[in-house]
Amino acid sequence: xxxxxxxxxxxxxxxxxxxxxxxxxxxxxxxxxxxxxxxxxxxxxxxxxxxxxxxxxxxxxxxxxxxxxxxxxxxxxxxxxxxxxxxxxxxxxxxxxxxxxxxxxxxxxxxxxxxxxxxxxxxxxxxxxxxxxxxxxxxxxxxxxxxxxxxxxxxxxxxxxxxxxxxxxxxxxxxxxxxxxxxxxxxxxxxxxxxxxxxxxxxxxxxxxxxxxxxxxxxxxxxxxxxxxxxxxxxxxxxxxxxxxxxxxxxxxxxxxxxxxxxxxxxxxxxxxxxxxxxxxxxxxxxxxxxxxxxxxxxxxxxxxxxxxxxxxxxxxxxxxxxxxxxxxxxxxxxxxxxxxxxxxxxxx
Amino acid sequence: xxxxxxxxxxxxxxxxxxxxxxxxxxxxxxxxxxxxxxxxxxxxxxxxxxxxxxxxxxxxxxxxxxxxxxxxxxxxxxxxxxxxxxxxxxxxxxxxxxxxxxxxxxxxxxxxxxxxxxxxxxxxxxxxxxxxxxxxxxxxxxxxxxxxxxxxxxxxxxxxxxxxxxxxxxxxxxxxxxxxxxxxxxxxxxxxxxxxxxxxxxxxxxxxxxxxxxxxxxxxxxxxxxxxxxxxxxxxxxxxxxxxxxxxxxxxxxxxxxxxxxxxxxxxxxxxxxxxxxxxxxxxxxxxxxxxxxxxxxxxxxxxxxxxxxxxxxxxxxxxxxxxxxxxxxxxxxxxxxxxxxxxxxxxxxxxxxxxxxxxxxxxxxxxxxxxxxxxxxxxxxxxxxxxxxxxxxxxxxxxxxxxxxxxxxxxxxxxxxxxxxxxxxxxxxxxxxxxxxxxxxxxxxxxxxxxxxxxxxxxxxxxxxxxxxxxxxxxxxxxxxxxxxxxxxxxxxxxxxxxxxxxxxxxxxxxxxxxxxxxxxxxxxxxxxxxxxxxxxxxxx
Numbered sequence: 001x002x003x004x005x006x007x008x009x010x011x012x013x014x015x016x017x018x019x020x021x022x023x024x025x026x027x028x029x030x031x032x033x034x035x036x037x038x039x040x041x042x043x044x045x046x047x048x049x050x051x052x053x054x055x056x057x058x059x060x061x062x063x064x065x066x067x068x069x070x071x072x073x074x075x076x077x078x079x080x081x082x083x084x085x086x087x088x089x090x091x092x093x094x095x096x097x098x099x100x101x102x103x104x105x106x107x108x109x110x111x112x113x114x115x116x117x118x119x120x121x122x123x124x125x126x127x128x129x130x131x132x133x134x135x136x137x138x139x140x141x142x143x144x145x146x147x148x149x150x151x152x153x154x155x156x157x158x159x160x161x162x163x164x165x166x167x168x169x170x171x172x173x174x175x176x177x178x179x180x181x182x183x184x185x186x187x188x189x190x191x192x193x194x195x196x197x198x199x200x201x202x203x204x205x206x207x208x209x210x211x212x213x214x215x216x217x218x219x220x221x222x223x224x225x226x227x228x229x230x231x232x233x234x235x236x237x238x239x240x241x242x243x244x245x246x247x248x249x250x251x252x253x254x255x256x257x258x259x260x261x262x263x264x265x266x267x268x269x270x271x272x273x274x275x276x277x278x279x280x281x282x283x284x285x286x287x288x289x290x291x292x293x294x295x296x297x298x299x300x301x302x303x304x305x306x307x308x309x310x311x312x313x314x315x316x317x318x319x320x321x322x323x324x325x326x327x328x329x330x331x332x333x334x335x336x337x338x339x340x341x342x343x344x345x346x347x348x349x
Numbered sequence: 350x351x352x353x354x355x356x357x358x359x360x361x362x363x364x365x366x367x368x369x370x371x372x373x374x375x376x377x378x379x380x381x382x383x384x385x386x387x388x389x390x391x392x393x394x395x396x397x398x399x400x401x402x403x404x405x406x407x408x409x410x411x412x413x414x415x416x417x418x419x420x421x422x423x424x425x426x427x428x429x430x431x432x433x434x435x436x437x438x439x440x441x442x443x444x445x446x447x448x449x450x451x452x453x454x455x456x457x458x459x460x461x462x463x464x465x466x467x468x469x470x471x472x473x474x475x476x477x478x479x480x481x482x483x484x485x486x487x488x489x490x491x492x493x494x495x496x497x498x499x500x501x502x503x504x505x506x507x508x509x510x511x512x513x514x515x516x517x518x519x520x521x522x523x524x525x526x527x528x529x530x531x532x533x534x535x536x537x538x539x540x541x542x543x544x545x546x547x548x549x550x551x552x553x554x555x556x557x558x559x560x561x562x563x564x565x566x567x568x569x570x571x572x573x574x575x576x577x578x579x580x581x582x583x584x585x586x587x588x589x590x591x592x593x594x595x596x597x598x599x600x601x602x603x604x605x606x607x608x609x610x611x612x613x614x615x616x617x618x619x620x621x622x623x624x625x626x627x628x629x630x631x632x633x634x635x636x637x638x639x640x641x642x643x644x645x646x647x648x649x650x651x652x653x654x655x656x657x658x659x660x661x662x663x664x665x666x667x668x669x670x671x672x673x674x675x676x677x678x679x680x681x682x683x684x685x686x687x688x689x690x691x692x693x694x695x696x697x698x699x700x701x702x703x704x705x706x707x708x709x710x711x712x713x714x715x716x717x718x719x720x721x722x723x724x725x726x727x728x729x730x731x732x733x734x735x736x737x738x739x740x741x742x743x744x745x746x747x748x749x750x751x752x753x754x755x756x757x758x759x760x761x762x763x764x765x766x767x768x769x770x771x772x773x774x775x776x777x778x779x780x781x782x783x784x785x786x787x788x789x790x791x792x793x794x795x796x797x798x799x800x801x802x803x804x805x806x807x808x809x810x811x812x813x814x815x816x817x818x819x820x821x822x823x824x825x826x827x828x829x830x831x832x833x834x835x836x837x838x839x840x841x842x843x844x845x846x847x848x849x850x851x852x853x854x855x856x857x858x859x860x861x862x863x864x865x866x867x868x869x870x871x872x873x874x875x876x877x878x879x880x881x882x883x884x885x886x887x888x889x890x891x
Contacts, residue, residue, distance in 0.1 A: 116445070133690050134726040138783065139714035139743040154729050161769075162442065168405045169443035173504065174430030174459035240461035244454035245468070 017088015021081030028080070032073035033065045041068035075288075102247065107232075108239060112175065116166065120159060127155045178238050185234075192231030199224025256304040263301030270294055350511060350543045351375040351398060356412035357568075358393055358402060367393045369568035371412070375545065377510070380537045380557055382575070383547040384584055385564035386802045388772025391547040392438075394564060395513050398545060399433040400426045417510055431460055434504025438515045438800075440496045441488075449491075449499055450484045456507040467506075474502045478532050493676040494525025501532065512536065514546045518553055519799045522675040522828045523863050526553055533557070549802055552586035552831060552867050555579070556603035576600045584803050587831055588867040590880045607871045614883075618875055621890065623855070623882040641666055641791050641822040642687065646696030649682050649846075656682045657846040659696065664791075664822040669813060671837035671854065672826040673864060679846040680826035681722060684793045687824070688719045700791050714744045714787030722795045724780035728768035733779055736768055737786075744787030754782035758808055773800035781809075791822045798829045810836045833858060834866040834878040854878070 033047070047062035103111040131151040141147045170176075203221030207214060270293055353373040359366040367390040375381050383391050396402040400421035403410050414421045417432045426435075434456075437443050446452045453474055457467045475481045478498045483491065491499065497517055504512065514533075518526035534557055536542045548554050555561075555575060562572040563582060571578065576599050579589045592601045595614050601607035642664035649657040657679045664670050672680045685691045686698055689706030698705060700717045708716055721727070730736035737751035744750075755762060758778035762771065768779055777797060785792065792813070798806055813823050813836060827833060833840055833854060840857040842850040842864070850857050855876055858864040869878050877883050 112445075130723070130726055133685075134721065136690065136710045136713060137688065137719050137721065138727055138740070139711055139787065141710055154726075157729075164405075165437070165439075165442040166445070168401055168426070169435075169437060170445055171405065171426045172399055172401060172430060172433075172435045173443075173445075173456040174427050174507070175445075175455075177427045177430065177459055177461075241458055242461045242464060242467070244451070244458055244464065244471075246464075 014085070014088045017085050020088070021084035024084065025074070025077035025081045028077040029070065029073050032069060034061060036069050036073065038063060039066050039069035039072065041066040043067075044070065108241060112170075116163075120163075123162065124155055124159050127158055131155055131158075177240060179240050189231055189234040189238075192234065193228055194231075196224050196226070196228025196231055199227060252307050255307045259300050259303045259307075263297050266297040266300075267294060270297070350377040350379075350417060351545070352415045353397070353570075354413045354415070356397065356410065356414055358390075358397060358408055358410050360406065360408040363408075366568050367408075368397070368564070368570065371570045373562065373570060373572055375543060375560065377543050378537065378541040379559045380533070380544045380546070381560045381562060381572075382551075382554055382558035383545060383562045383564060384551060384582065386566055386584065387549070387774035387800060387805060389564045389566050390568050391564050392515055394562070394570070395435075395515050395545060395547055397421065398511065398513050399429045399435050400424060401435070427459075430456065430509075431507055432509055433511045433513060434507060434509035436497075436500045436504060436512070436514045436517060438519070440500035443500055443503070444488050447487055447489075448484075449480060449486050449488065452488060452499055452503045453506050456503060460507055462507075470506045470508070474506050477505070477535070478502045479528070492525075493520045494522070494528060497521060497525070497529050498532065501529070505536070509542075511543045511545065514544070516548055516800065517546060518548065518550060520676075520796070520828075523830060524675060526550075526828075530554060530557060549584075549800060550586075550829070550831075551584065552588065555586055555589070556606075575602055586867065587880050588871060591868055591871060591883065594880060594884060604867055604870045607867075611871050615872055615875060617890075618872065618877065618883065618886065621886040623877055623886060639666060640664065641701050642824065643699040644683075644687070644696070647683070647686060647693060647698060648695035649679070649686055649691055650694045655846060657686070660843075660846065660848060662841065662848070664824060666790075666820045666822055667817050668839060669817050669823040669825070669837045671833040671840045672824060672843060673828070673830075673833065673840060673858075674843035674849075676828075678843040680843055681795055682846075683843070684719055684795050684824065684826055687791075687793055688713065688717050690719075714784070714789060716789060717791040717793065718784035718787060718789035719793040720777070720780050720784050720795065720797060722799075724777050724797075725769070727780045727783055728776065731767060732765050733762060733768060733771065733775075734764040736779060736783060737764075740783040740786040746786045746788065750788075751782045751786040754785050755779055758782060758812055759805070760808075774802060774805035777801065777809075778805075781812075785816075790820070792816060792824070794823070794825045794827075796827055797825065798827060798832050806832060806835075830858060830864050830866045831879075833864075834869070835881070 043064045044067050046064045049063045050061040099115075128148070128151055131154045132147060134154075135141070135147060135151060140150070200221055201224075203217050203219075203224055206217040206220065270291075351374070353371045356368060356371040357366050358368040371394070383394060385391050393402055396406070397410070397414050398416060398421075400414075402408065404421075404425045410422070416429060419429060419432065421429065435443075444452055445455050450471060453471050454467055457470065462470075475484055478501060480495070480498055480502060483495060483499070488496070488499065497520070501512075501514070501517070512533075517529055517533075521529065530553060533544055533546070537544055546554065558575050560572060561575045561578045561582075562570060563578060564570050579585055579600055579602065580593070582589075585593070588601060588604060588607045591614075592607060592610070595611075597607070597610040601610055640663050642662065644660060644662040647657050647660040647662075648655065660679075660683065662670075662683070672683060674680055682691055686693055687700065687705060689698075689704075689708060693706065703716060705713070705717060728736055730739055733755065734752060737755055738748065740746075740751040741748050752764070755764075755778055758781060759775045762775045762778065768776060771779065777800075781794075781797075794813075797809060801809065810832070813825075817823050825832070825837065837854045839852065840850070840854045841848055842857060842861075850861075855878060858866065859869045859873065859876065859878065865873070866878055868880055868883065869876075872883070877886075
């Protein structure tokens with residue numbers, strides 16, 4: 001994580017994610033201690049029990065807090081914290097603008113809209129600061145809830161104005177130019193995309209409902225996907241856009257993506273085959289076992305800390321070789337190492 | 350190259366057209382300067398060139414605008430992007446990507462140019478505009494001048510035949526403005542680009558122009574040779590006013606031309622002394638209880654970056670002090686520290702003996718008033734009249750105070766208009782009226798002349814001088830040397846957060862080739878700064 005961090009505005013997301021993850025863990029523990037179903041075992045503390053009216057018969061408040069219950073809650077909380085931290089890390093390392101380069105032509109315009117929308121939050125925060133300053137200059141309350149509430153109107157107003165200005169600027173610079181396409185051609189493309197997506201949907205429904213034989217349902221999904229892909233490719237051809245210095249996909253990128261994938265699949269397999277117990281037992285109370293195989297697998301996932309290319313601006317000489325997607329995979333895969341609790345988070349990552 | 354054929358543009362809900370019956374032809378390879386009072390329709394004219402008007406703004410357009418043979422009625426801005434490059438007033442508004450290099454590439458990507466062409470053009474553009482060292486820099490870390498050059502570069506990479514710029518130097522210090530204009534000059538001369546530029550600070554560009562297009566208040570347009578048009582133009586730079594006064598023919602447009610004609614005038618002035626810039630209040634370094642502004646050893650830092658270092662500034666009652674210095678030298682931070690908007694890391698700031706950061710927001714307007722750089726930030730009400738009555742209430746002033754002030758600064762301004770629909774000059778007048786409603790003994794202005802025409806500037810100068818004569822202390826942070834020459838008793842120059850010069854305006858700005866006003870350059874070594882000084886002195890002789 002820290003090896004590839006940039007000074008970009010989104011780079012602070014990781015810290016925020018760690019705080020959120022840690023906070024969630026603590027809250028989970030507190031709730032478990034107060035309201036958790038009683039787990040027999042070593043009693044740590046006995047809290048005073050609150051007698052509830054008959055209607056809340058199933059709810060327990062207070063009572064004995066056992067080490068087993070707390071340990072179980074810690075494991076669960078750690079899993080959640082690991083997922084949040086992984087997402088935060090991915091967020092911190094990936095530049096939305098660079099992800100845009102890998103977006104296919106057909107949905108490129110949508111992608112730009114999303115990226116521009118993503119900049120709205122930091123912009124609005126800066127604007128809020130500015131409006132609060134202006135309130136002070138005009139002799140109105142600039143602090144407290146009322147001050148902030150009164151600032152929202154002007155902030156929204158200027159955000160709207162800004163986005164109109166940006167839209168005009170983007171249009172002036174040729175954003176959204178398209179090759180002229182005949183109406184028939186456009187209709188054909190639309191039909192292909194819609195039919196394909198419909199096919200995929202029906203196929204999945206059939207698969208889940210078991211209305212059709214699994215083989216038939218799968219082939220419906222496959223054909224649907226194919227038709228939709230043809231449609232998307234045709235739609236992409238209308239866009240005349242090219243990419244300046246596209247992010248290359250070379251050995252480091254393969255290594256990073258591969259190590260993340262490997263770790264995820266391997267842990268899943270180890271868990272499924274029962275070679276490694278992914279959910280450490282809480283009863284009887286014991287130190288969680290250290291499954292050697294799983295640790296080795298997770299260490300593989302930590303590999304990108306060394307092999308991942310440097311993002312631009314971190315070190316001269318390695319400029320522009322990193323792939324945002326690869327870097328985020330790397331993060332997602334390595335983070336659980338810090339927590340030492342290999343669990344379903346790898347699968348989620 | 351650009352042809353306006355009987356174009357009349359009326360915005361929705363507008364009583365009168367913004368442009369009326371414009372017939373204009375701008376041939377290839379010309380640098381065309383659009384001048385006019387604020388709110389006259391200059392921006393409308395520029396935005397009509399690439400079809401932003403009416404495709405983005407709505408409104409009714411009669412007649413036709415054609416650029417390189419393409420009619421803007423049938424071509425939306427994106428389909429003109431390969432022939433017209435537009436740089437907006439605030440370049441930040443046009444940025445789409447995060448870094449300099451990506452920003453330069455964006456336009457070419459949209460046009461679908463092959464990758465090797467893009468690589469080549471980006472290198473060429475980086476060199477042409479002197480941006481090579483900045484290629485990886487995030488856009489938000491750039492200074493004003495750098496930002497403007499990136500904005501120009503980002504439209505140049507598509508090799509447009511026409512470049513349209515709206516006030517490209519208004520936010521720039523004199524040095525950065527010269528860089529940008531030199532780049533434009535080179536584009537016109539070396540690449541045969543047609544450039545259309547709107548600018549209020551005529552003194553910076555008039556000598557580069559091949560043609561002047563003057564937009565009048567009623568939306569009519571006159572165009573012609575700069576020297577001819579400047580004989581009668583309502584907006585004229587100091588060098589032209591001096592030439593008109595002295596009856597020089599042909600009318601000089603540059604300092605160099607004027608200097609060559611100025612021999613006889615210098616002789617007539619040889620025994621005279623400027624009377625006007627004598628009101629300079631005594632500059633004493635001893636802090637007295639009467640000093641409305643006392644800044645001692647001020648340190649301000651944003652994170653690890655120190656912005657101001659051990660800065661001292663004393664302002665006497667009735668004194669007007671100009672703070673100058675390049676973009677990012679700490680002028681704005683100094684003003685913000687004086688109203689308690691930024692935390693002070695060291696030293697002290699006192700406004701009439703009170704620490705401004707300890708003053709509650711409600712009491713602030715009666716101690717000190719600041720008109721910030723984006724004066725629009727202060728305006729939230731639905732109409733100018735509403736804004737003024739709110740201000741009277743906030744400042745506990747008697748009803749009508751702010752509105753009277755607004756009328757003094759912007760006579761004829763429509764009270765019922767939404768502040769955002771007022772012209773730039775009227776908006777500034779409104780913001781100033783709002784700030785002055787509390788009658789603060791200390792008035793601070795941050796870059797007040799952006800987008801102001803010469804008459805609006807004169808009214809601003811008159812109002813601030815009146816305030817000073819009544820004992821207010823005024824501090825103005827600005828890049829506008831002509832304003833400083835007209836207004837300030839004392840000038841302080843900042844560099845990297847330190848004071849590098851502090852003294853009477855005449856001595857400080859006349860001594861520097863970068864900050865000297867045009868009249869000082871024409872008449873040096875004589876100590877004249879403004880046309881008014883010269884005319885009053887000669888009128889006294891008779």
